[in-house]
Amino acid sequence: SETVWRQSNKYKVPRIAFVNKMDRVGANFFRVVEHIKTRLGSNPVPLQIPIGQEAAFKGLVDLVEMKAIVYDDDASMGSEYRVEEIPADLLAQAKECREKMIEVASENDDALMEKYLEGKEITNEEIIRGIRSGTIGGKIVPVICGTAFKNKGVQPLLDSVLTYLPSPVDLPPVEGTNPDKEGEVVVRKASDDEPLAALAFKIMADPFIGVLTFVRVYAGVMKAGSYVYNPVRDVKERVGRLVKMHSNKREDVTEIAAGDIGAVVGLKKTLTGDTLCDEDKLIMLEMMTFPEPVISVAIEPKTKADQEKLGSGLGKLAQEDPTFKVHVDAETSQTIIAGMGELHLEVLVERLRREFGVEANVSKPQVAYRETIKKTVKAEGKFVRQSGGRGQYGHCLIEIGPNETGKGFEFIDAVKGGTIPREFIPAVEKGIKEAMNTGVLAGYPAVDIKVTLYDGSYHDVDSSEMAFKVAGSMAFKSGCRSASPILLEPVMDVEVVMPDDYMGDVIGDLNSRRCRINEMNQVEGGRMVQANVPLSGMFGYSTDLRSMTQGRATYSMEFCRYEEVPKAIAEEIMAKHAGKQDKDL
DSSP: HHHHHHHHHHOOOOOEEEOOTSSTTOOOOHHHHHHHHHHOOOOOOEEEEEEEOOOGGOOOTTTTEEEEEEEOSGGGGGOOOOEEEEHHHHHHHHHHHHHHHHHHHTOOHHHHHHHHTTOOOOOOHHHHHHHHHHTTSSSOOEEEEEGGGGSSSHHHHHHHHHHOOOGGGSSSSSEEEEEEEEEEEEEEOOTTTTTEEEEEEEEEETTTTEEEEHHHHESSSEETTOEEEEEEEEEEEOOOOEEEEEEEEEEEESSTTTTTTEEEOOOOOOTTTTTETTTTTTOOOOOOOOOOOOOOEEEEEGGGGGGGHHHHHHHHHHHOOTOOOOOEEEEEEETEEESHHHHHHHHHHHHHHHHHHHOOEEEOEEEEEEEEEOOOOEEEEEEEEEESSSSSEEEEEEEEEEEOOTTTOEEEEEEOOTSSSGHHHHHHHHHHHHTTOOOOSSOOOOOOOOEEEEEEEOOTTTTTTTHHHHHHHHHHHHHHTSSSSEEEEEEEEEEEEGGGGGGHHHHHHHTTOOOEEEEEEEEEEEEEEEEEEGGOTTTHHHHHHHTTTTOOOEEEEEEEEEEEEHHHHHOOOOOOHHHHHHHOO
């Protein structure tokens, strides 16, 4: 709850709290309300109070209508209920809670506040209006109760969602950009009459009907059989079928209107985060940003028979999840899967087993190190090979130096006077890019490097694209070795929230993982520590943190940047790489 609450606060999402399992041993509605105030730092307002609790839980009192909803124990799963007068022993408590509710509701509506202060009668409609206004503004959190397993209190919960939470019309119009005119803001209101604007937010591979693309329509109407335009991929797609998803059931519909969520069958090129719109009224909604994977493991099927199923299953999972990547290592021929953390990959391997029937073995996680250089140097690459017939000749001179952090690879063509013919220059760049994939220290990709090709020579007969590609690769490798190459490791932004009692233990443990603490803040219910920790020190952290804090601390981790690896650790990594190469030879 604490983790989800923090996310809701961050994105300013209005919410209703449903106190579930009121029929279980230890259930205490008012204690939970108090915890919402003290631990989550919110302003909870009960709209219901329970009639009994634990085994004696019978129903609830609706404080707006001042009626009791009593569930019939004989009915199957509590789906039948009676609306009665409030039991005499709860009447005083119900009146007191209603008075507090009216006071809070009136704080969010000036006309209501005036009426309340004058002691006038306030109608139920006015109470609802005040609570709705406070909920949408994020000032209050309505609290209701029930037991979902026995279907008690679920219908009032759904009614509360409709009554108090915002509809698409209550929210500001969605903003996007015009892909044809950079920087031009395009606004779409939540109306069926507007041009179409929809966001594909999830891809799901269904074994029966193929790929389902979940979409949220912000404006306009999407119709089955129509064509939509995807400005991100620059493709026109046909909407085959439209379905509304009800848990594991599908309902075919002819259209999805503004504000609705549905799934499209038949889209071939659309991926998670893409916009769908009218071809003549372009809009590109805010793109989702997916961080690069930080942990990779080798995966192989337990039996040869599963080899084909493994490839197909991994392909479908990668299509659904943009933060999950699959590739085959050219050197080891192993299938490598990469994701956002240990748990992420564990879940995907479990899904492989459950959904695709593939039993797989997974090796130890590998950290995605990178390499770069610190000095600017000049280097030469000359590839000459004479054989009986036509030979090979490629010769290039390059200047190689560090690029700005995060800029990646930059290639500058500064050849003058035709010393290298135009058609061979892309081959030099290609050779350099291929050499960057395996670096020079420990076989990791090189990043943030600027290469300037300034001179070279060629042979009228023997020069070829292949020769210049090899020459470019040789020049890059020799240049890197003399340009102070270093290893970089991924450093994570880690945020740990814990009760005060565990502060010392948690910080001591983080220090043992080479952390750098940036901030320590007091938050509701405890402390929050924000630190930068190398990914290599975070393996197994979730288990250690749980055991250290009796499961009461939570942490979140996301990629921050790459930093230089300390010398001792870099030497260890390079020694391992050298040992692996010797073994391969």
